[in-house]
Structure formats: structure tokens, C-alpha cells
Amino acid sequence: MTTVPLYEESAHRKHTPWRRIMLAVEPYIYIAPSVLLITMIMLVPLVIGLSYAFRDIQLINPFSGGFIGLEHFRTLWTDAAFWHSMKNTLVWTFASVVLQFAFGLVLALLLNNPFPGRGIVQALVFLPWAVPTFLSGLNWAWLFNPVVGPLPHWMAALGILSAPENILSDPSLAMWGPIAANVWWGIPFFAITLLAALQSIPQDIYEAASIDGAGPWRRFTDITLPFLAPTIAITVLLRTVWIANFADLIIVMTNGGPADQTQIVSSYIFTQAFRRLDFGYASAVAMVLLILLLAYSFVIILLRQAMLKR
Amino acid sequence: MKSSAYSRSYRFLHYGLLAFYVIFALFPLYWLLKVSVTPNDLLYSEGIRLWPSRPSLAHYTFVLAHSDFPLFFKNSVIVSGSTAVLVTLVAALSGYAMSRFDFRGKMWLVGLMLVTQMFPLVMLVAPIFKLFSPLGLTNSLTGLVIVYTAFNVPFATFLMQSFFDGIPKDLEEAAMIDGASRFRAFQQIILPLTLPGVAATLGFVFTAAWSELLFALMLVSKAGASTFPVGLLSFVSKFSVDFGQMMAAGVLALIPACLFFLLIQRYLVQGLTAGAVKG
Structure with missing residues (x-):
């Protein structure tokens, strides 16, 4: 029982500034691959997809791509x-x-x-x-x-x-x-x-x-x-x-x-x-x-x- | 006397209902198997017989030797296998972080992952196609692996987190006091203890990637890179009268999914709850 505080103390003393920074960023290193994947494959396409809603984008029509405002939503309504x-x-x-x-x-x-x-x-x-x-x-x-x-x-x-x-x-x-x-x-x-x-x-x-x-x-x-x-x-x-x-x-x-x-x-x-x-x-x-x-x-x-x- | 009659009729009802569920669950699969072994000349004359009078494996021989299905099967194994391994690696790290660390932005991360489970993935079909095609990631298995990996990471993270939560923190704390870095403790002490969780995650993700259809349809248009679902669907729309062959191919698609299911079956109740209801 009495040895536990002693260990903790010595563990704390080893914390150099570099180590302290490492400890602070450690969780982010673990989650980085997940966050990166979700952002690049889900969030970025989501935002791009939302922007498509206001543009004329048809794959077979090379002249499409222009900004058309709420045109799609007007079509949608009817x-x-x-x-x-x-x-x-x-x-x-x-x-x-x-x-x-x-x-x-x-x-x-x-x-x-x-x-x-x-x-x-x-x-x-x-x-x-x-x-x-x-x-x-x-x-x-x-x-x-x-x-x-x-x-x-x-x-x-x-x-x-x-x-x-x-x-x-x-x-x-x-x-x-x-x-x-x-x-x-x-x-x-x-x-x-x-x-x-x-x-x-x-x-x-x-x-x-x-x-x-x-x-x-x-x-x-x-x-x-x-x-x-x-x-x-x-x-x-x-x-x-x-x-x-x-x-x-x-x-x-x-x-x-x-x-x-x-x-x-x-x-x-x-x-x-x-x-x-x-x-x-x-x-x-x-x-x-x-x-x-x-x-x-x-x-x-x-x-x-x-x-x-x- | 009265209570034993009651319990007997109760037990009768119990087993009767269970029998109904078992039959309901298995009948469609049984029928798939039955038609796949029915020779073409008996298909129409013995339409609703429960087993053909003369079963044959001709459809399987044809599908295995003279169709593209072995290639589709191989493509699907590559895609689902790579996805399962990648997701498990990535989700083990993030699941561990969610289980062990308190960090700024954790709530945001949980929220982000929950939102990805809620919003319609079908709305990403068009933008992902647009983004991937200049990068050469359409018509490629790599493109599918990337998409499936990202889609499965959130669920797998919750799943892995629940398994890590079940392991006492003292274990790696003891190792760290003895001078091991946290990553070494994670890798050498915690990860081996979560092997059942790793197996369950691999199984879930493999099955999910094996089943995915919409993105595979959109991103792959050449037969050489088709996964099994795309191959089977195009076969169905082209040769819609070769029922025996279609169903033989269907049985083949069932095999890996069922194998994985049997492996993870034990962890289902524990795993799904943790992953699905946590949010």
C-alpha cells in the first residue's frame, strides 16, 4: 500500500517537457487515422454533394456544371x-x-x-x-x-x-x-x-x-x-x-x-x-x-x- | 397438476413458435439451394416440389468453369479482406483512444461518428464518383477498399471501444509504471486480450463489405473489377432465365458470409449491442 505513492512520484519526475507534449497529443495520434478517413471520404464528399444541389451537373453533358441556384428545388417541388x-x-x-x-x-x-x-x-x-x-x-x-x-x-x-x-x-x-x-x-x-x-x-x-x-x-x-x-x-x-x-x-x-x-x-x-x-x-x-x-x-x-x- | 399442464402447454407453444422462426429463417436459403441443384429440364415440371427427383451439380460446374464468377469471387475476397484488416487496425487505435483517454473534442468525435451512421450514404455516390474518377480510383478495387474502410470505421470504433472498456485499466497502468510506453502496453498487453473483439470486428466488417452493392455498382463499370454483387446482378439482368445458374452463384456468395457468421456468432449479442445501441 505505502509503495504506491512512491512509484507515482517517480513516474511524475520522469516527465520532461517533451514527454508532456507527447502525452497531450497522444490521444490525437490514436484517433488521427479514423478522423482523416472519415473527413476525406465522408465529410468532404458530403460538402461537395451539397454544393452539387445548386449546380447543373450531368455526367453525360460536358457543358453542364454551371451554378443554377434553386432551380433543382423548384423542379423538385413539382x-x-x-x-x-x-x-x-x-x-x-x-x-x-x-x-x-x-x-x-x-x-x-x-x-x-x-x-x-x-x-x-x-x-x-x-x-x-x-x-x-x-x-x-x-x-x-x-x-x-x-x-x-x-x-x-x-x-x-x-x-x-x-x-x-x-x-x-x-x-x-x-x-x-x-x-x-x-x-x-x-x-x-x-x-x-x-x-x-x-x-x-x-x-x-x-x-x-x-x-x-x-x-x-x-x-x-x-x-x-x-x-x-x-x-x-x-x-x-x-x-x-x-x-x-x-x-x-x-x-x-x-x-x-x-x-x-x-x-x-x-x-x-x-x-x-x-x-x-x-x-x-x-x-x-x-x-x-x-x-x-x-x-x-x-x-x-x-x-x-x-x-x-x- | 394444473401448473404442470400449464407448463406443458407453455412449452409446446414455446417450441412451436421457435420451430416457426427456424423454418421462416431457413426456408428461403433452402429454396436457393434446391433450385441450384435442380437440372434445367425439371425446373418447370417440378416447380414447387421440395426436392428435385434428380439433383445435379451441373449449374455449379458451369458457374465455376465457364463464367466470370470465380473472378468476381476473388475480387470480393480481396476487397472485403483488405477492408476488414484496415478497418480493424484503424478502429483498434481509435476505439482504444475512446476507451482510455479523456481529450478535448472527444464529444465532437463521438457526435461525428454517430452522424456518419445516420446520414444517407447514398448521397455520397455522386460526389465520390466525381472525386475518384480523376484519381483513377474508379474501376479499381483500391477505390472500393478506401470507400468501404471509411464507411465502416465509425461502427467498428464503437465496437472495439466496448471491448476495450471490458479490460481493466490497471493492466496497462502497471506496465507503464514498469517503464513501457503506452503504445507498447497497448500492443503487447491490451490488444492480445481483445482478440475476441478483433475477431468480431473483422467478421462484421468483412460481411458488410461483402454485401455492399450501391457504391460497387457506381464505381465499377468494367467486368474485370466487378465484385460479386455487381457480377451477380448484371448476370441476373442479362440471363434472367438461367435460374439454376443464378442460384448456384447465389449459394457461392453465401459461403464466406456464413463462415464469418459462424465464427462471430458467439460475440453477436455482446458486440451488436455495444456497437449499435451505445449511441
Whole structure:
């Protein structure tokens, strides 16, 4: 015990001015590579992208590049396809998040109590999460294809569809294709996160409650849910942003079609940039999406602050 | 008596629901495998049979011997492997700094990293293309590695930080009192203890880079530098009737991701929470 101060003293005496400077800059040396990468590959392009929103930049037109002010935003205001994609984004995000969360929560509860074979069951049900997104999109597109997939035949047999047709080419149903793929792929994420939260609930609370005569439902609503609430709130809110931005499945499965019925804002941005090579307009749409997401994130931060205080 | 009947029906419900989840999770992958081993002449006649009457590996032989998929596979392994190693190195350093140091601007750094997780990466597609093309980084695997590395560093930093947080500070403090520099203590004492974290980070990043599609589509247009997703997608749009071959290629794309998943499976619950919910 008594030797500890002695060591510290001698360690302090060794601090030459040079060493002190080194100690002060040390953390920055450790974070420098990360900061450099993020700045050069994400922040600089972000700023440049924002400037494109006010310029006429089309890759195929060598004479483009001029400053055009708010022209893109004026076009955007009257662009029916854009407004349509906003509405689709809401449907896509809401349906995906709600279904992923509901199925994920039930799965987490099922996996929470030990049972023989839990390890293997857990590995199997979490497997979709490891499937590359482009592949899960293609895989579900094939399942919905009446030529090779069973789903249209099964749905027709159950009376959900009047004939075994591909829902991806039916404008009124097409959105459910990417949503199904997204739910399948995303359940494990919620299940994993909620399972970790469930496992951090002290077991003796449950024991005390059941001694006091609380049934399973009471225990769930009075103990489990309040304990999970912060995790649920943060996960759902963050996931909402992530899914609203998630264009891969739509690009792979429907490319926004048929008749733009599955076009969400982020796939619309990608289509403008990748297929029409209209970088200016794509950036203007992106800027609107960014502002909406920033507003949403601001609400999240306020909520989080309120929750932390409680 | 009553409680045992209750617990039996409860257990029945429990296993029944779990069986539903297992089937739901595995069925699409099973179907992928099934069509990939169905010979073309049976594809239409045995459309919804659960297993072909005469399975064959012909599609795999074709894909491996007569298509560009082995090249796409190699490109994807190079890109994902390099990205995973680079990200892990960079994120180990910054994760360590976040876990051990209090420094001016730390809150800003956390904020910056969180913002990068929130904003739509798709809006960087156009500017990155514009920046990279004069540098010769389009149509090149290096360009993809740079982009993927930057995109994955924030999440990997949070992940590594959570693993470092689990290791007592006394360990490197003792080593430093004995005269080791902090970097030596980090390298020789702390890093070996976080090997599970390093493995998890490698796995996460590899899988993420293996799956990335949009930037690969935008930045690479020549077949020679295509990654697997781009190769598969262009195959699908060109030969959309060769279902057997497409699905055989799909199964190949699944292999590395599943291998990594099995490796990191144990750390999933711990790792994802730390990385994803921390913000």
C-alpha cells in the first residue's frame, strides 16, 4: 500500500517537457487515422454533394456544371415522382420497422430462457442477418417468381392471391415484396439487441414478483417492458433512420418499379445518379432527405436526453 | 397438476413458435439451394416440389468453369479482406483512444461518428464518383477498399471501444509504471486480450463489405473489377432465365458470409449491442 505513492512520484519526475507534449497529443495520434478517413471520404464528399444541389451537373453533358441556384428545388417541388417516393418511404419504413420489431421482440423473449439446444436454434434464426443484402433481395425476388418460387402458388392456394402471379409486378402489391425481404433479413438485428437487454435484467426481480403472485403477463408488462423501454426506444428510432435510407433491396428486387410504386427517396436518389447520371438533381433530392433525417435525429436526441435525466 | 399442464402447454407453444422462426429463417436459403441443384429440364415440371427427383451439380460446374464468377469471387475476397484488416487496425487505435483517454473534442468525435451512421450514404455516390474518377480510383478495387474502410470505421470504433472498456485499466497502468510506453502496453498487453473483439470486428466488417452493392455498382463499370454483387446482378439482368445458374452463384456468395457468421456468432449479442445501441 505505502509503495504506491512512491512509484507515482517517480513516474511524475520522469516527465520532461517533451514527454508532456507527447502525452497531450497522444490521444490525437490514436484517433488521427479514423478522423482523416472519415473527413476525406465522408465529410468532404458530403460538402461537395451539397454544393452539387445548386449546380447543373450531368455526367453525360460536358457543358453542364454551371451554378443554377434553386432551380433543382423548384423542379423538385413539382416532381410527382419525388412526392410519390416520399409517400412510399413512409409505407416502407413504417411497415418494415413495425414488423421487424414485433417479430424480433417475440424471438428475443423465446430465446431468453435457457432450453436444450438454445445455442443451435439461436445460430439458425440469426442466420438471415449474415446473408448479404443483395442476395436476400434476389432470393426473395425468386421466391415471389411463379416460375421458380413457391410463394405465388401457396398464396393462390390460400386465397390471398386470385392467381399465382408475381406480386413484384403488381403495382398495388409490389411494395410488400421488398418489405418481406427486409423483415426476414432484419428480425435478427432486433432480436439480438433486445436479447442482450433482456439478459441484463436482474433475475431476482422476477423471483420476487412471482413470490408476490404476479403471473407471466404481469411480470412482462410490469418488469420486462419498463426495463426494455430505453433499448426499444433507441433501437427503433435509429433503425427507422437506417431503413428509410436502405435502398439495396428495392434496387435489387424491383428497381423502383412497377410504375414507380416501390420507389423510395433513397432509391430515387440512386436512380437519378446511377441511371440518369444527373448528379445535380440527385444531390438536391439527397439534401431534402438529409434535412428531414436531421430533423428526425434532433427529435431522437431530445428524447434520449429526456430519458437519461429520468 | 394444473401448473404442470400449464407448463406443458407453455412449452409446446414455446417450441412451436421457435420451430416457426427456424423454418421462416431457413426456408428461403433452402429454396436457393434446391433450385441450384435442380437440372434445367425439371425446373418447370417440378416447380414447387421440395426436392428435385434428380439433383445435379451441373449449374455449379458451369458457374465455376465457364463464367466470370470465380473472378468476381476473388475480387470480393480481396476487397472485403483488405477492408476488414484496415478497418480493424484503424478502429483498434481509435476505439482504444475512446476507451482510455479523456481529450478535448472527444464529444465532437463521438457526435461525428454517430452522424456518419445516420446520414444517407447514398448521397455520397455522386460526389465520390466525381472525386475518384480523376484519381483513377474508379474501376479499381483500391477505390472500393478506401470507400468501404471509411464507411465502416465509425461502427467498428464503437465496437472495439466496448471491448476495450471490458479490460481493466490497471493492466496497462502497471506496465507503464514498469517503464513501457503506452503504445507498447497497448500492443503487447491490451490488444492480445481483445482478440475476441478483433475477431468480431473483422467478421462484421468483412460481411458488410461483402454485401455492399450501391457504391460497387457506381464505381465499377468494367467486368474485370466487378465484385460479386455487381457480377451477380448484371448476370441476373442479362440471363434472367438461367435460374439454376443464378442460384448456384447465389449459394457461392453465401459461403464466406456464413463462415464469418459462424465464427462471430458467439460475440453477436455482446458486440451488436455495444456497437449499435451505445449511441
